[in-house]
Amino acid sequence: MKTVNPPKKLDSLKPEKVIDLRQAICPHPLNVIRDTLRALRENDVLLAVSDHEPTALENAPRFCERRGYPFRTVEQEGVWNIFIQKVEDRDARLKVENVSKTFNSGDGKVSVLNDIDLTIRDGEFVTVVGSSGCGKSTLLNLIAGLDKPTSGRIFANGKRVEGPGSDRVVVFQEGALFPWLTVRENVEFGLKLRRVAPKIRKEMAQDYLKLVGLTENFHGSYVHQLSGGMKQRVALARALVMEPAILLMDEPFAALDIQTRESLQDELQRIWVESRKTIIFVTHNVEEAVILGDRVLVFAKNPGRIKSEHEIDIERPRQPGHPEVFLYTKWITDEIRENGEAVDEVQEAAV
Amino acid sequence: MKRKVILLTVFYLLLIGIWQGVAALGIWPPYLFPSPSGVFDSLLAGFQDNSFTIGILASMKRVLIGYFISVAGGLLIGLAIGRVKVLDETVGTIVLGFQALPSICWLPIALLWFGLSESAIILVVVLGSLFAVTIGVDAGVKNVPPIYLRAARTMGAHGIDLYMKVIIPAALPSIISGLKQGWSFAWRALMAGELLYVSIGLGHLLTMGRELNDISQIIAVMIIIIVIGITVDRLVFTKLENRVRERWGLLNA
Numbered sequence: 001m002k003t004v005n006p007p008k009k010l011d012s013l014k015p016e017k018v019i020d021l022r023q024a025i026c027p028h029p030l031n032v033i034r035d036t037l038r039a040l041r042e043n044d045v046l047l048a049v050s051d052h053e054p055t056a057l058e059n060a061p062r063f064c065e066r067r068g069y070p071f072r073t074v075e076q077e078g079v080w081n082i083f084i085q086k087v088e089d090r091d092a093r094l095k096v097e098n099v100s101k102t103f104n105s106g107d108g109k110v111s112v113l114n115d116i117d118l119t120i121r122d123g124e125f126v127t128v129v130g131s132s133g134c135g136k137s138t139l140l141n142l143i144a145g146l147d148k149p150t151s152g153r154i155f156a157n158g159k160r161v162e163g164p165g166s167d168r169v170v171v172f173q174e175g176a177l178f179p180w181l182t183v184r185e186n187v188e189f190g191l192k193l194r195r196v197a198p199k200i201r202k203e204m205a206q207d208y209l210k211l212v213g214l215t216e217n218f219h220g221s222y223v224h225q226l227s228g229g230m231k232q233r234v235a236l237a238r239a240l241v242m243e244p245a246i247l248l249m250d251e252p253f254a255a256l257d258i259q260t261r262e263s264l265q266d267e268l269q270r271i272w273v274e275s276r277k278t279i280i281f282v283t284h285n286v287e288e289a290v291i292l293g294d295r296v297l298v299f300a301k302n303p304g305r306i307k308s309e310h311e312i313d314i315e316r317p318r319q320p321g322h323p324e325v326f327l328y329t330k331w332i333t334d335e336i337r338e339n340g341e342a343v344d345e346v347q348e349a350a351v
Numbered sequence: 352m353k354r355k356v357i358l359l360t361v362f363y364l365l366l367i368g369i370w371q372g373v374a375a376l377g378i379w380p381p382y383l384f385p386s387p388s389g390v391f392d393s394l395l396a397g398f399q400d401n402s403f404t405i406g407i408l409a410s411m412k413r414v415l416i417g418y419f420i421s422v423a424g425g426l427l428i429g430l431a432i433g434r435v436k437v438l439d440e441t442v443g444t445i446v447l448g449f450q451a452l453p454s455i456c457w458l459p460i461a462l463l464w465f466g467l468s469e470s471a472i473i474l475v476v477v478l479g480s481l482f483a484v485t486i487g488v489d490a491g492v493k494n495v496p497p498i499y500l501r502a503a504r505t506m507g508a509h510g511i512d513l514y515m516k517v518i519i520p521a522a523l524p525s526i527i528s529g530l531k532q533g534w535s536f537a538w539r540a541l542m543a544g545e546l547l548y549v550s551i552g553l554g555h556l557l558t559m560g561r562e563l564n565d566i567s568q569i570i571a572v573m574i575i576i577i578v579i580g581i582t583v584d585r586l587v588f589t590k591l592e593n594r595v596r597e598r599w600g601l602l603n604a
């Protein structure tokens with residue numbers, strides 16, 4: 001990872017800001033560190049003091065590595081000091097800047113998204129969770145370029161988003177496969193648009209269908225002959241085969257039964273671990289958000305905004321019912337409940 | 352299937368038998384009430400002296416030319432009003448209005464424009480079926496689930512690809528219904544037109560039958576018209592419709 005200003009500054013061990021994570025019970029130090037860093041200026045140094053070993057400290061070093069922040073840990077008599085230098089996010093895949101969206105409805109304007117700011121780094125797996133109607137799909141559509149923001153700007157892969165493009169493919173909840181094409185033809189659809197030669201097209205389709213776990217005897221089937229889970233596997237293959245820099249997923253597993261959903265969650269984690277693709281995954285299910293995401297953005301309603309975000313540092317593959325998954329899920333659900341926001345729905349979904 | 356075949360065979364044999372019986376009773380003179388055997392003789396004679404074959408070919412040529420013109424036009428207009436709101440609000444109303452007009456009402460204008468010519472009758476056929484095709488295409492295009500378009504666009508489809516690879520295939524079941532209905536309107540329009548003035552053709556054979564007081568020929572020609580209409584409908588359109596519906600997964604829905 002490149003750093004323009006080498007961590008020389010860390011040698012002086014003179015931080016601009018100190019946070020003491022020993023005080024009280026700090027449930028999620030990573031969130032505190034992230035938010036504090038966000039408020040600092042470029043190249044400022046933050047000192048986080050903890051009485052846990054840094055790895056136990058919610059994996060602060062891993063967090064820094066992931067973001068390319070230079071850091072140093074120093075132990076003094078059982079107290080751990082971690083110095084973190086803030087550097088600019090150089091490898092942002094996606095930048096959403098002050099984006100708002102209003103729709104014209106029958107009786108005037110409805111503000112659906114209000115002042116969204118969001119940076120997603122290359123290879124990050126971000127999940128967006130929130131009750132229905134809070135604007136998650138709207139945000140995803142804006143990123144996909146299927147709709148235009150009322151104000152603000154979106155940059156993806158270093159370019160301003162002006163319209164849809166196959167560098168940002170969307171996997172929809174359901175019913176987006178083309179019924180007049182076979183499974184393989186569906187997967188080849190985008191490649192055909194790119195004028196990929198038939199032979200290569202066929203091979204790629206086969207490879208990606210295999211990757212998502214669809215056995216060969218279904219490749220010639222029509223969409224209506226597949227189960228819900230198989231359809232979503234095909235939809236995933238159809239998106240992945242385009243090799244998009246950013247994969248956008250809008251509640252793709254929401255309509256599936258629990259077993260199928262869990263197996264697809266496993267599959268998606270495996271694919272992400274292998275490919276390190278940048279994924280933005282929208283769901284209304286807190287547990288799903290925790291299982292899949294490195295970072296969970298919690299959306300609030302009226303108008304839609306990012307209310308909080310959570311760093312999830314649990315070993316993969318993560319499974320539902322895993323104690324840590326359970327804790328994070330409970331914690332985020334509680335937080336949503338505290339804010340008195342559409343509790344029922346999120347709560348229900350979290351169960 | 353087998354039961355149906357037996358049922359239909361028995362029914363039609365019975366019907367013909369009763370018909371023959373009533374004709375044999377001689378209640379009405381044969382020039383008003385022909386016997387089935389008389390009709391059969393007329394059919395045979397008509398094909399033997401080639402007058403029926405020539406008539407069928409002449410009519411088929413007209414209907415095919417007219418029908419293909421209206422399919423091409425109907426696809427274009429249907430796509431346009433299905434996709435462009437302002438065209439739908441304007442041109443769309445004309446389409447609906449003309450669809451309500453029986454096609455033979457176009458004949459006077461057609462005659463004024465083209466005289467007693469092939470073109471006039473083809474115009475009647477075109478205008479008879481164009482609007483049915485247009486409405487089928489329009490309905491299909493309007494009912495394309497928006498998610499297909501969104502999915503295609505995120506995979507990089509735009510412009511003509513969106514029409515050729517998504518909108519038309521997605522609308523195909525409804526387009527085929529429009530084509531089917533358009534065919535039956537074209538066939539009717541042609542017969543009406545041919546009855547009124549054209550020489551050579553099935554309609555003309557009907558007129559000739561009347562002029563010669565040959566009711567057997569009239570019925571023989573009517574049977575031919577029915578058979579052609581049904582054959583095309585069954586062999587072409589119903590088959591196509593079933594295949595498309597099956598592939599689109601609409602049959603077991």
Ligand SMILES: Nc1ncnc2c1ncn2[C@@H]1O[C@H](COP(=O)(O)OP(=O)(O)O)[C@@H](O)[C@H]1O
Pocket residue numbers: 103104105110112130131132133134135136137138139
């Ligand atoms: N095209 C539109 N026109 C008007 N209102 C819309 C439109 N699309 C979405 N909305 C409104 O925006 C809000 C957020 O919708 P959406 O982004 O689909 O929410 P979510 O995906 O979080 O359930 C909803 O209240 C919805 O009614």
Ligand SMILES: [Mg+2]
Pocket residue numbers: 133136137138250251
């Ligand atoms: Mg949604």
